[in-house]
Amino acid sequence: MTMLHLVNKSPFDGSSLNTATSIMKPDDALLLIEDGVYGAIKNNTSAAKLEGKNVSVLGPDLAARGLSEDKLVDGVKIVDYAGFVDMVESNDKVQSWL
Amino acid sequence: MKFTIQVNEGPYQHQASDSAYHFTKAALEKGHKIYRVFFYHDGVNNGTRLTTPPQDDRNIVNRWSELGKEYDLDMVLCVAAAQRRGIVDDGEAQRNGKDATNIAPGFRISGLGQLIEGGVQSDRLIVFGD
């Protein structure tokens, strides 16, 4: 039983990323959407929270914010909306850390 | 797979309704079923036909209406949230003595039980909000 965690806030806005990563189980997946994508930028002071976790970012949200793959923490995957749908399907439930 | 989508924010102010729309569209295009789209909190403001966004911007309300029509979606505005925020259909206008309606095509107003039932009947609940 795995969970897809959605985070839509910058790590500097509230507790969403912090709490999500503290609740995540090893087999869970984290998808950063909307302002959440800022959390995946390499060398940001919250980046360590992503270590050892299965992290993806929503490509259209990344591009909208002028960010590209080379700016991301190593190992972070980029998915489109279809990939987002696949992640919802392949995990047993979804938790939105609003 | 059957999904219920919950939208907690109104159009334009927050990206939540855009994200929900793109997700819903992608899910439908992949052949999934959308059991219901439930609009709650300020999300009910996605269901007013009186919005007039600038011509060079997306029309969030029309976009939902069109997607709803194309796929015969059940798009529900929570009645309690809608009453607070002045979203009115014929039934609500009659019950509460309002002199106008503003609900957009393809939306309907119903109770919170519709959200719970969406959770019971669907394989996944996906919430978009602030």
Place this chain on the structure above:
Amino acid sequence: MPEESKKFMYINRKAPYGTIYAWESLEVVLIGAAFEQDVSLAFMDDGVYQLTKGQDTTGIGMKNFSPTYSALGDYEVTKIYVDKESLEERGLSLDDLQHLVWEDEDEDWAEKDSIRLVSRTEMADILAGQDILFNF
């Protein structure tokens, strides 16, 4: 019980009054109680502020909905998980929260505590055991 009984959890992470989320999510819990699912509530992050005792809204002209939490037991909502870490981070303890109870009809209506203080690790296990997670 209905054929499809699911484990429903309502997750509360926002403070009351500053925004309407806490109040409108409580409305969902009350309506949802009629559906006879296995219901529980989680309070984490700023959501723990929802349960503080002594709330008095007369000065701001808003409805004080905090007494509603003490009625949850009557709606057979008896599992209220409070994240200990969130409480401590905010300088609060269990004593600062309302004392919420429910009556167990299987034990001659014995009064039992609804609030269960759990660690972050326990909260992770509790979330993992749910079927549907409602967020507001």
